[in-house]
Amino acid sequence: MKYLKLLTLLAFISVNLNAQKSYLENNNPENDVYVIKNVNVIPMTENNKVIENATVVIHNKKIQSINDFIPTNAITIDGTGKWLIPGLIDMHVHNLADGPYISYPTRGPAIHFDTQNFMTLYVANGVTTVFELSARAEHIGQRNEIIRGDVIGPKIALAALIDGNNANMTATTPYDGRQTVRLAKGEGYEFIKVYSQLNKETFKAIIDEAEKQKMKVVGHIPNKFKNNTEEAIVPHFGLVAHAEEFSKQTDILTYEEAERFAKMCKKNDTWLIPNLSNLVSIAKQARSLDSVQNLESFKYVHPLMQSKWLVSNQYNQGTNAERIAYFDELVDFHIKIVKAFKKEGVHLLAGTDAGTSGIVWGFSLHNELKLLTEAGLKNEEALASATRLAAEWLEIDDKIGTIETGKFADLVLLDKNPLENINNTSKISGVFVNGKWLDKSTINTMLTKLAKWNNDNKGKYNWKEVIKKIRDNK
Numbered sequence: 157m158k159y160l161k162l163l164t165l166l167a168f169i170s171v172n173l174n175a176q177k178s179y180l181e182n183n184n185p186e187n188d189v190y191v192i193k194n195v196n197v198i199p200m201t202e203n204n205k206v207i208e209n210a211t212v213v214i215h216n217k218k219i220q221s222i223n224d225f226i227p228t229n230a231i232t233i234d235g236t237g238k239w240l241i242p243g244l245i246d247m248h249v250h251n252l253a254d255g256p257y258i259s260y261p262t263r264g265p266a267i268h269f270d271t272q273n274f275m276t277l278y279v280a281n282g283v284t285t286v287f288e289l290s291a292r293a294e295h296i297g298q299r300n301e302i303i304r305g306d307v308i309g310p311k312i313a314l315a316a317l318i319d320g321n322n323a324n325m326t327a328t329t330p331y332d333g334r335q336t337v338r339l340a341k342g343e344g345y346e347f348i349k350v351y352s353q354l355n356k357e358t359f360k361a362i363i364d365e366a367e368k369q370k371m372k373v374v375g376h377i378p379n380k381f382k383n384n385t386e387e388a389i390v391p392h393f394g395l396v397a398h399a400e401e402f403s404k405q406t407d408i409l410t411y412e413e414a415e416r417f418a419k420m421c422k423k424n425d426t427w428l429i430p431n432l433s434n435l436v437s438i439a440k441q442a443r444s445l446d447s448v449q450n451l452e453s454f455k456y457v458h459p460l461m462q463s464k465w466l467v468s469n470q471y472n473q474g475t476n477a478e479r480i481a482y483f484d485e486l487v488d489f490h491i492k493i494v495k496a497f498k499k500e501g502v503h504l505l506a507g508t509d510a511g512t513s514g515i516v517w518g519f520s521l522h523n524e525l526k527l528l529t530e531a532g533l534k535n536e537e538a539l540a541s542a543t544r545l546a547a548e549w550l551e552i553d554d555k556i557g558t559i560e561t562g563k564f565a566d567l568v569l570l571d572k573n574p575l576e577n578i579n580n581t582s583k584i585s586g587v588f589v590n591g592k593w594l595d596k597s598t599i600n601t602m603l604t605k606l607a608k609w610n611n612d613n614k615g616k617y618n619w620k621e622v623i624k625k626i627r628d629n630k
């Protein structure tokens with residue numbers, strides 16, 4: 157009897173393994189071997205010597221070799237005249253995920269987002285890793301979909317946000333601050349994001365507890381530290397999420413003030429995401445929403461967000477000349493910050509705040525790189541901010557961020573050299589995401605399908621109607 161049960165169990169397992177195996181064979185890239193021939197490799201290692209006319213072999217999700225033996229069964233990609241860079245990393249995003257919720261048991265989210273449609277925005281742009289800076293349980297679910305191979309998407313690092321009020325995780329005392337960090341760790345988030353409304357004592361306790369829990373801290377500088385910023389910039393506060401965090405700390409928007417902040421950060425090894433694209437876009441939105449609806453990438457934005465960005469736009473509503481001038485002044489100060497931080501040798505990372513109005517996931521990273529170079533970074537430095545350095549901050553630089561044997565095959569094949577012109581990062585010929593090859597025509601098909609779905613479903617996603625429905629509990 158026991159034996160029979162065991163046989164049944166084994167049969168059950170084998171059926172399921174077979175089902176899984178055939179699924180893997182159909183969908184998983186592990187079985188394919190690729191070789192990119194005659195390609196110019198920009199490795200983005202520290203010395204970053206371009207390897208001309210190289211042969212790169214990709215197998216089992218990894219870069220198997222550079223200029224070595226080519227397996228006979230390899231699928232060839234012609235890299236003649238093309239340039240290979242590591243997959244790009246956006247260090248500041250807010251991903252669309254299911255929700256918000258209606259308040260009766262069993263109801264679940266009122267809105268669902270198709271994870272593949274959403275992640276297409278990243279992979280189509282060569283963005284193969286993102287840092288989610290207000291992570292929720294749903295983002296863990298999205299990441300699982302990608303890891304299972306159900307969805308082609310980037311690697312996702314998750315930071316749980318803790319604020320002094322109005323957040324999923326709120327803390328107003330050092331005790332609660334510490335407890336919240338431990339809770340975030342237990343729930344599976346890897347990083348802590350501190351936010352604007354934390355009081356000083358709670359902020360300090362969070363930083364201290366996060367260090368004990370081996371969780372790096374990214375985030376805002378709480379408003380309470382205004383004019384005492386040096387109290388907030390401490391060694392375990394590893395990364396400031398916007399240049400704007402510094403402009404909120406002072407009323408003096410000069411280069412000298414930027415230098416003072418840069419020195420503080422240098423001393424404590426606190427890195428910075430300048431996030432120029434967001435404020436540049438805000439200054440434009442304050443003038444006119446044409447800057448949003450005329451974006452070439454607008455058609456790829458989910459219709460609910462298209463609607464929100466236009467009908468509920470906090471930068472455009474009640475706009476006036478004075479506010480526009482203030483935003484312009486801020487943009488100017490943030491450029492000074494980039495210059496001063498570069499001069500002091502503070503590491504700068506590329507991050508877009510994608511998901512805020514006008515900042516389209518994936519597409520916006522190319523714009524951020526361009527703005528960083530306009531603010532004084534060399535093309536190579538801008539690229540490093542979205543590859544090697546970002547991987548280093550996330551402490552996964554042994555896995556991604558450069559093109560080296562043994563690293564994950566997250567790669568972008570470009571038609572032109574981005575070291576000559578940073579705009580060439582968007583001249584994409586194909587993308588490897590975790591060893592899976594998406595050529596230009598596949599990417600175009602994915603984008604066309606997405607734009608069509610968005611357009612066909614526009615009527616269902618009027619922001620004001622959707623919000624009313626949720627409030628009315630329907």
Ligand SMILES: [Zn+2]
Nearest residue numbers: 248250289509
């Ligand atoms: Zn943000």
